[in-house]
Amino acid sequence: MAEGTGRRPKADLDSGVEDVTLSILEWLGEQGVDALIRVDAERMRDGEPAWTFAASGGPLDGGVRADGASVAECMGKALLRLREAGLAVTF
Structure with a gap:
């Protein structure tokens, strides 16, 4: 993120993150973080972002959640x- 611009960095949808999602979840578990990724069929039918990532515990002070229309978008966020x-x- 650039200093002073007030803009949030964007997820890199071309990074290949969807290919390593299971490895990321495994690594998080090794750090003591409870994590999951799920797809919600109802939200998918409604045209809403259907993928959700959630994590908590371990070195995280609070929970982390990200939603996206694809695995790549969700995991990038x-x-x-x-x-x-x-x-x-x-x-």
């Missing part, structure tokens, strides 16, 4: 939120 919470996930 999740990685940004985890980083903002002080947990940098490298993949």
Whole structure:
């Protein structure tokens, strides 16, 4: 994020994050973080962002949640939120 612009960084949808989602969840578990990703069929039918990532525990002070229309969007946002919470996930 650029200093002083007030803009939030954007999720990189071309990063391939959907290919390593299970590895990220496993790594989070090794850090003591409870984490999950789910798809909500009802929200998908309604045209709403159907994918949700949620994490809590371990080194996180509070919970982290991210929603997206695709796995890539959801996990891209999740990685940004985890980083903002002080947990940098490298993949």
